[in-house]
Amino acid sequence: MSASPPEDLVKHWESEQERLRQQVVEDDTEDWQRRPDFLGLQRVGGVDLSFIKGDEVNACAQLVVLSYPDLELLYEDSQMVALTAPYIAGFLAFRETPFLLEALQRLKLTRPELMPQVVFVDGNGLFHYREFGLACHLGVLSGIPSVGVAKNLLQVQGVYKNEEHQSQIAVLQTGGESFPLISASGKVLGKALRSCDKSSKPVYVSVGHRISLDTAVRLTHSCCRYRVPEPIRQADVRSREYLRVHFPATQT
DNA sequence: GCGACAG
DNA sequence: ATCTTGTCGC
Structure with a gap:
């Protein structure tokens, strides 16, 4: 048996994304999503991976569940994992999704009553080269409503990070504008x-997955104490804290 | 060759 | 993702 050349792997991944893309539901499917105050929403999840500096393989996979609307911690899970897939822009999901699904599975087995009603993902959803980013991937494979939140703009499908984009940003004056x-x-x-x-x-x-864009934007804003929505921010903070405690930097 | 490149 | 201190501002 010989390993597939990287280009063949990417071709396989592209076809997999195109296949799963058909399963994305771009509409609100939950009652709470249609309420002005999200009445009925009680648990929001956040996922993230943090890496040891200079280590491409070992990472801490983090899942947090916060209460809504108070955004207080209800559950957290940190798990060291060994990644196999490399990071390639457009294929982040093949690197991270397996370990995020495992975290959701552990929650389902141990504390099913704490399963989040929506999960925030660090990365894009439909805003992607083939309209199937990490947030879609995790949403479709888990069946849980999901929202993608990227901190940086991916130039895709004719959207450019140019002066026009910058001027549109300059118009945004208060939180919630988009x-x-x-x-x-x-x-x-x-x-x-x-x-x-x-x-x-x-x-x-x-x-x-299973949420409309307008609802996703409104919900994201309602979960922000700082720039990054609290579920993702907590997952990031806590996974990095885990690495700091368990893998202290080597001193010289 | 040059620029782009979620995390 | 991570490399990295101080610094300006509320």
Whole structure:
């Protein structure tokens, strides 16, 4: 048996994304999503991976569940994992999804009553080269409503990080204001959101699964104490803290 | 060859 | 993702 050349692996991944893309539900499927105050929403999840400096393989996979609307910690799980897939822009899901699904599975087995009603993902959803980013991937494979929130703009489908984009950002004055990210074909793939009053740098929100874009943007804003929505921020903080405690930097 | 490149 | 201290501002 010989390993497939990297280019063959990428071709396989592309076809897998195109196949799973058909299963994405871009609409609100839950009652709480249609309520002005999200009445009925009680648990929001966040996932993230943090890495040891200079180590491409070992990472801490983190899942947190926060209460809504108070955003207090209900559950957290940190697990060291060994990644196998490399990071390739557009294929982040093949690197991270397996370990995020495992975390959700552990929660289901140990504390099923704490399963989140929606999960925030560090990365894009439909705002992606083939409209199937990490948030869609995790959403479809888990069946849980998901939202993608990227901290940096991915130049995709005719959306450019140019002066026009910068001027659109400059118009956003207060938390909650946004503008659409429109593909060359005219579809709104996501929105740039000023997530709080304090930060002028927007986050990029897109549909993962089982939620509409407008609901995803509104929910993201309602989960922001700082620029990054609290579920993702907590997952990031806690996974890095785990690494700091368990893998202290080597001193010279 | 040059630029882009979620995390 | 991570490399990295101080610094300006509320």
